[in-house]
Amino acid sequence: xxxxxxxxxxxxxxxxxxxxxxxxxxxxxxxxxxxxxxxxxxxxxxxxxxxxxxxxxxxxxxxxxxxxxxxxxxxxxxxxxxxxxxxxxxxxxxxxxxxxxxxxxxxxxxxxxxxxxxxxxxxxxxxxxxxxxxxxxxxxxxxxxxxxxxxxxxxxxxxxxxxxxxxxxxxxxxxxxxxxxxxxxxxxxxxxxxxxxxxxxxxxxxxxxxxxxxxxxxxxxxxxxxxxxxxxxxxxxxxxxxxxxxxxxxxxxxxxxxxxxxxxxxxxxxxxxxxxxxxxxxxxxxxxxxxxxxxxxxxxxxxxxxxxxxxxxxxxxx
Ligand code: PMV
Numbered sequence: 001x002x003x004x005x006x007x008x009x010x011x012x013x014x015x016x017x018x019x020x021x022x023x024x025x026x027x028x029x030x031x032x033x034x035x036x037x038x039x040x041x042x043x044x045x046x047x048x049x050x051x052x053x054x055x056x057x058x059x060x061x062x063x064x065x066x067x068x069x070x071x072x073x074x075x076x077x078x079x080x081x082x083x084x085x086x087x088x089x090x091x092x093x094x095x096x097x098x099x100x101x102x103x104x105x106x107x108x109x110x111x112x113x114x115x116x117x118x119x120x121x122x123x124x125x126x127x128x129x130x131x132x133x134x135x136x137x138x139x140x141x142x143x144x145x146x147x148x149x150x151x152x153x154x155x156x157x158x159x160x161x162x163x164x165x166x167x168x169x170x171x172x173x174x175x176x177x178x179x180x181x182x183x184x185x186x187x188x189x190x191x192x193x194x195x196x197x198x199x200x201x202x203x204x205x206x207x208x209x210x211x212x213x214x215x216x217x218x219x220x221x222x223x224x225x226x227x228x229x230x231x232x233x234x235x236x237x238x239x240x241x242x243x244x245x246x247x248x249x250x251x252x253x254x255x256x257x258x259x260x261x262x263x264x265x266x267x268x269x270x271x272x273x274x275x276x277x278x279x280x281x282x283x284x285x286x287x288x289x290x291x292x293x294x295x296x297x298x299x300x301x302x303x304x305x306x307x308x309x310x311x312x313x314x315x316x317x318x
Pocket of ligand 1: 137139
């Protein structure tokens with residue numbers, strides 16, 4: 001009796017949230033993002049046709065996976081399955097996690113054992129950029145490297161890699177932060193990243209105030225980097241709340257995000273919307289996670305207590 005050996009590779013990516021600098025980072029300002037232990041798994045199997053969760057691979061339903069395969073895969077057909085704990089369109093990086101884990105699984109199928117983080121992060125960014133039109137490498141770098149990642153205009157300590165796209169240049173660094181607990185509050189309203197990015201772009205192009213706000217967010221992120229270095233949770237929290245106010249003035253908050261940020265104000269060091277906004281999630285820094293989670297729930301959001309994850313993308317089975 002003969003057995004057919006199908007190669008199966010499983011790659012897992014963390015999710016992420018942005019602690020400082022979303023939107024401003026699209027214009028080259030600094031940002032800080034945190035990987036979290038919400039796994040997204042891609043199971044890739046050699047097959048007779050390209051499929052995703054049993055459906056024929058197509059641009060409309062599987063834009064990121066299709067682009068990853070079209071641009072970075074030279075082998076035969078692959079069946080992909082997605083197993084995800086990451087809520088979609090909620091600002092937690094589900095599209096970056098899908099892209100990063102797909103590319104890692106394809107590299108595994110091609111016989112690579114060890115993930116080259118820099119090459120993988122750069123290809124994942126190209127995929128996101130080509131699907132979304134405009135994007136920063138924040139999510140893709142964080143899902144690839146894990147830990148906490150800082151994007152800056154200049155190279156500094158613990159530089160990981162450098163990404164250049166059109167006029168923008170980002171130096172991506174590993175950042176060590178103090179032990180901290182965060183509570184996410186999901187509005188369960190879909191926030192569409194490309195719509196929010198386009199909205200800010202229109203405002204930026206016509207308003208000096210918007211351009212000034214983007215620069216102020218950049219300055220706050222640099223200050224936050226110093227506060228993180230000192231482990232000053234009070235200063236970090238205050239800067240989060242200030243960052244939130246600037247994001248609101250750019251027009252990317254909404255009623256529910258405002259409600260959740262307000263609900264946690266007396267239980268946390270500070271809070272802000274995280275990611276593109278217009279729905280999605282907020283995040284609070286707190287030493288009373290249960291109390292903060294309850295406040296989010298009472299205000300109608302879905303809370304999630306999270307710790308930064310050291311793990312970036314990895315191949316768990318081959
Ligand atoms: O929606 P998210 O979490 O993927 O965040 C988008 C962050 C932006 O700064 C708004 C866009 C980007 O590509 O950096």
